[in-house]
Amino acid sequence: MKIVLLDGYALNKDLNWQPLNELADFEFYDRTAADNNKEILKRIGNAEIVLTHKTPLNDEVIKKSKQLKYIGIMGTGYDVIDINSANKNGIVVTNVPTxxxxxxxxxxFSLLLEVTGQVGLHDQLVHKGTWSKGPDFTFWNKPLFELKGKTLGLIGYGRIAQKVAELGHAFSMNVIFYNHRPKKIAKKWIKQVTLDKLLQKSDVISLHIIQTPETIDLINKKTIEKMKKGVILLNTAxxxxxxxxxxxxxxNGENIYAYATDVVQKEPINxxxxxxxxxxxxxxxxxAWAPLETRERLLDITVDNLKQFLKxxxxNKVD
Known part of the structure; x- marks a missing residue:
C-alpha cells in the first residue's frame, strides 16, 4: 500500500512524520503545482491513499486515479476536493474538523486587539524615538477602543465561532450570531439573529463560515451598505x-473602519x-492555524483518521 502527501511543506518545519511511515510506503512532496493536473496525477500514480493540505483534486484527477481509495484532507475546509466526484468514484474523503x-x-481576537489597541504601531513608534522626543508621559497616534459594551456579530456558529463568542463575552461584549441553520443555545448572554440584523447592529463582525458557492462574496457592496458606519470586520475563515x-x-471611503484578515482570495496574495x-x-x-501544538494535533488526527479507515x-467523513 502506498501513501502520497502532495504538499507537506507548510506543515513540515518541525513535525515527525514517522507515524505515516509506519503505516505504509510513504511518499512526501513539499509542494505540488495546484494548476497542473498532469503533475498531480504523476505524483499520485498508483497510490491508494492521498493526503493533501491545499493541492486540489478535481474531477479529472479523481477519475484518472484508478487505484485511489482514500483522500485525507489535512485541514478543515474541503473546497479543494470535488466531493461529488469522489462519492461517484467510491473514494472516501475525510478532514480534520476540530x-x-x-x-x-x-x-x-489577536486581530481585533491589534485594531483596537494598536500595540504594533505604538511599539514601532517608541522604538523610532517618538516617545523619547515627546513632552508628555503618553501619546497615541491612532484611535484606541474599548471592547466592553460593543456588539460582536458572528457570521456562522460552528466550533471556532462558539469559542470566539466565549472570548467576546469575557471582554464584556454583547454577542450575537447568524447561522444558516438555526441553532439551539442555552447561554443567556448570546442571541441568534437574522443576517440583516447582525449587519445592522454589530460594531465588530467576524466571519466563521465555510466557502461554498452560496457564501462566495457574501461581503460585498450590498451587504456592506447594511453595516454600521465604522464597523470592524474580521476574517479568519x-x-x-x-x-x-x-x-x-x-x-477607503471610511464606511468600514478596519478590516483585519488572515486570508485573501488568492494565496499567496497578488x-x-x-x-x-x-x-x-x-x-x-x-x-491562524499554525502554532506547533495545533499542527501536531492536525497530524495526530490525520493519522488516526487513516488508521480507522484501514480498520x-x-x-470525520466529508459527504
Missing part, C-alpha cells in the same frame, strides 16, 4: 467570502490586491 479551534479563535474590490472601496493599498487594512499570511471504520 484541530485548530482554539488557535483560530485566539488569532481572531476564507478569503473568497469577501469581494475584495468592494471592501477596499468601503475602507501584488496588485486592492487591499494592500486600502486604509486600515491588516493582513497576515494565513497563519474499516470511517471517522
Amino acid at each position: 484541530y485548530a479551534t482554539d488557535a483560530v479563535a485566539q488569532f481572531t 476564507r478569503g473568497k467570502l469577501v469581494d475584495e474590490a468592494d471592501l477596499a472601496s468601503a475602507l 501584488s496588485n490586491n486592492p487591499l494592500l493599498k486600502a486604509k486600515n487594512c491588516y493582513i497576515t499570511p494565513h497563519i 474499516g471504520h470511517i471517522q
Whole structure:
C-alpha cells in the first residue's frame, strides 16, 4: 500500500512524520503545482491513499486515479476536493474538523486587539524615538477602543465561532450570531439573529463560515451598505467570502473602519490586491492555524483518521 502527501511543506518545519511511515510506503512532496493536473496525477500514480493540505483534486484527477481509495484532507475546509466526484468514484474523503479551534479563535481576537489597541504601531513608534522626543508621559497616534459594551456579530456558529463568542463575552461584549441553520443555545448572554440584523447592529463582525458557492462574496457592496458606519470586520475563515474590490472601496471611503484578515482570495496574495493599498487594512499570511501544538494535533488526527479507515471504520467523513 502506498501513501502520497502532495504538499507537506507548510506543515513540515518541525513535525515527525514517522507515524505515516509506519503505516505504509510513504511518499512526501513539499509542494505540488495546484494548476497542473498532469503533475498531480504523476505524483499520485498508483497510490491508494492521498493526503493533501491545499493541492486540489478535481474531477479529472479523481477519475484518472484508478487505484485511489482514500483522500485525507489535512485541514478543515474541503473546497479543494470535488466531493461529488469522489462519492461517484467510491473514494472516501475525510478532514480534520476540530484541530485548530482554539488557535483560530485566539488569532481572531489577536486581530481585533491589534485594531483596537494598536500595540504594533505604538511599539514601532517608541522604538523610532517618538516617545523619547515627546513632552508628555503618553501619546497615541491612532484611535484606541474599548471592547466592553460593543456588539460582536458572528457570521456562522460552528466550533471556532462558539469559542470566539466565549472570548467576546469575557471582554464584556454583547454577542450575537447568524447561522444558516438555526441553532439551539442555552447561554443567556448570546442571541441568534437574522443576517440583516447582525449587519445592522454589530460594531465588530467576524466571519466563521465555510466557502461554498452560496457564501462566495457574501461581503460585498450590498451587504456592506447594511453595516454600521465604522464597523470592524474580521476574517479568519476564507478569503473568497469577501469581494475584495468592494471592501477596499468601503475602507477607503471610511464606511468600514478596519478590516483585519488572515486570508485573501488568492494565496499567496497578488501584488496588485486592492487591499494592500486600502486604509486600515491588516493582513497576515494565513497563519491562524499554525502554532506547533495545533499542527501536531492536525497530524495526530490525520493519522488516526487513516488508521480507522484501514480498520474499516470511517471517522470525520466529508459527504
